[in-house]
Amino acid sequence: MSHASANHLTRRGILAAGGALGLGAVLAACGDDDAKSGGSDSSAGTSATSGPWSFKDDRGTTVKLDKVPANIVAFTGVGAALYDYGIKVKGVFGPTKTADGKADVQAGDMDVSKVEILGNVWDEFNVEKYAALAPDVLISTMFDSAGTLWYVPEASKDKIAKLAPSVGVSVYDRQLTAPLERVWELAESLGADMKATAVTDAKKRFEAAATRLRAAAKAKPEIKVMAGSASAELFYVSGTNLSVDLEYFKSLGVNFVEPPESAKKLGGGWFESLSWENVDKYAADIIMMDDRSQTIQPADITEATWKKLPAVKAGQVIPRSAEPILSYAKCAPLLENLAEALEKAKKVA
Numbered sequence: 397m398s399h400a401s402a403n404h405l406t407r408r409g410i411l412a413a414g415g416a417l418g419l420g421a422v423l424a425a426c427g428d429d430d431a432k433s434g435g436s437d438s439s440a441g442t443s444a445t446s447g448p449w450s451f452k453d454d455r456g457t458t459v460k461l462d463k464v465p466a467n468i469v470a471f472t473g474v475g476a477a478l479y480d481y482g483i484k485v486k487g488v489f490g491p492t493k494t495a496d497g498k499a500d501v502q503a504g505d506m507d508v509s510k511v512e513i514l515g516n517v518w519d520e521f522n523v524e525k526y527a528a529l530a531p532d533v534l535i536s537t538m539f540d541s542a543g544t545l546w547y548v549p550e551a552s553k554d555k556i557a558k559l560a561p562s563v564g565v566s567v568y569d570r571q572l573t574a575p576l577e578r579v580w581e582l583a584e585s586l587g588a589d590m591k592a593t594a595v596t597d598a599k600k601r602f603e604a605a606a607t608r609l610r611a612a613a614k615a616k617p618e619i620k621v622m623a624g625s626a627s628a629e630l631f632y633v634s635g636t637n638l639s640v641d642l643e644y645f646k647s648l649g650v651n652f653v654e655p656p657e658s659a660k661k662l663g664g665g666w667f668e669s670l671s672w673e674n675v676d677k678y679a680a681d682i683i684m685m686d687d688r689s690q691t692i693q694p695a696d697i698t699e700a701t702w703k704k705l706p707a708v709k710a711g712q713v714i715p716r717s718a719e720p721i722l723s724y725a726k727c728a729p730l731l732e733n734l735a736e737a738l739e740k741a742k743k744v745a
Contacts, residue, residue, distance in 0.1 A: 405634075426495040451585050453565035454566035454578060455543040461556055461561070464587055465532035473545050473721050474535050474565065474579070476504030481583035481595060486606050487512035487529050490547040491689055500689050504721045516590045519549050523556060531560040535582070537575070537719075538564045565722070569637070572644035572720065572727060576602075580720040599727035600664065605731035606648060613649035621645075621734075622680035622707070623716055625667070626692040631665040631675045634718075641720055645734060653678045664717035672699040679745035682737050683707045684716035704745040712737065 449465065450459040470478065472490035479485075479618045491500040492513050498745065499508045512529060515521040536545040545564055548556055565578050569744060623634040624643055636642040637653050646652055655668035655678075670677055683705070685694050694713050697703075707713055712738045720727050 400708075449585065451563055451582060453563045454538065456619070457543075457564075459533060459540050459561040459563055461532060467530050468536045468586070469514070469526060469529060469531045469560070471536040471545075472500065472506075473502045473504075473719055474537060474722045476502065476506050476582055477579050477723040477726065478535075478586070478588075479504060479506045480598070480721070480725045481580075481588040481590070482592070483583055483586050485511060487514050487526065487531070489513075489515040490568065492516050500687075501687055501717070502719060502721065504726060510695055515547070515549075518547070519551075519554055521547070521549050521556065523552050523559075526556065527559055530559075534560050534562040536562070536564060537722075539568050541568060549569045551581045567640045567719075567722075570640060570643070571647055572640045575640060575722050576724060576727060577674050580724075594725070598723065598728060600730040602724040602731065605728045605735065609645070609650070609731045609735040609738070610648040612735040613651070616738055616741060617649070617651055618743055619681045619738055620651055620653055620679060620745060621682045621684060621738075622678055623684045623686075623718075625686035626691065626694075626697055626702075629671075631670045631672060632663070632686075633670060633678060634667045635665075638666050640719070641717065641730065645731075650734065650738070653680055672701050675701045676705060680705070680707050681710075681712060681743055681745050682741050683713045684734070685713060686718045687715040688718060710742060710744045712741055712744065 405448075447464075448460065448462055450458055450460045468475075468478070468483070468485040469487040469489070470485045472488045472492045475485040475488045481731060488503075488506075488508075488511050491502045492508050492511075493516055494500055499506065512525055514525050534548075536543070536548060538544060539546055543564055545553070545562060548562075563582065565575050565582070568576050580590065589595065623636075623639075625632040625634070627742055633653060633655050635655050635657075636646045642652065657665070659665060659668040685691075687693070694708075702708060717726075717730055720730060
């Protein structure tokens with residue numbers, strides 16, 4: 397992605413660049429910074445197996461229906477989170493299947509053969525198929541403060557909006573625990589059994605993982621962690637600001653590489669873009685690499701400069717879910733993996 401295209405801040409351009417960390421850079425840059433979304437203290441509304449349903453989302457919008465939604469359509473990652481709470485969606489949009497037909501990492505444990513896939517890539521959303529599902533509600537995440545629904549195409553958003561009300565969960569400039577709580581509240585309102593053993597055990601596991609990560613970070617404050625993402629032309633280094641996972645990890649004491657704000661300007665404040673020749677700009681002992689399917693994975697990086705990095709040579713490279721599936725069951729392992737990496741890490745940079 398050229399500087400020129402970055403300045404135009406097109407979301408398609410950000411994706412084409414290899415799924416740069418955060419992906420919502422353009423949304424953050426184009427959004428109204430003063431239009432703050434509702435926080436995690438927003439009312440979750442009512443829940444019941446029958447009767448009226450309401451939910452106040454992170455835009456401050458309250459959706460009210462005569463009954464609990466049965467025909468739910470969601471961004472793939474949101475559908476995967478709801479699935480972990482026992483709520484199944486009828487349709488999804490966003491990365492769902494890989495080129496070989498397998499479930500995308502963002503699909504979690506969903507059986508992707510049993511959901512209607514309305515769009516699998518950026519700017520793809522079959523409005524006719526959506527209408528045929530007779531949707532009760534559409535649910536997605538939001539990467540800006542203006543309430544832009546993630547993966548809902550700009551060109552067809554008005555048509556989509558007329559077919560069903562929407563719910564937005566913000567993953568912009570807040571810590572991971574906030575959207576986790578919101579999806580919990582949403583699942584509960586949709587009729588999920590939040591006292592089920594699997595659900596309560598997952599939350600306990602997450603809390604234990606957070607304690608472990610805090611202890612690991614405190615024990616090795618000298619270990620520097622870099623969050624990276626790879627495309628064919630560029631390597632992206634994410635700052636902790638704006639990203640729900642990195643902001644949370646930082647709050648637990650993890651010592652991250654932090655590109656200066658001036659360097660992140662072209663990335664909408666999310667990341668700094670480096671040529672592969674300059675991939676060694678920052679010293680890092682552990683590298684967390686974006687695991688999304690639109691990015692190049694560590695095993696497939698052939699650049700000699702990458703292979704010379706101390707963390708790479710030491711085998712201290714781990715995956716990072718840059719768009720976490722917002723259930724405790726899926727987020728607990730993210731904390732555990734980073735904690736384990738810190739516990740085992742040697743100072744190499």
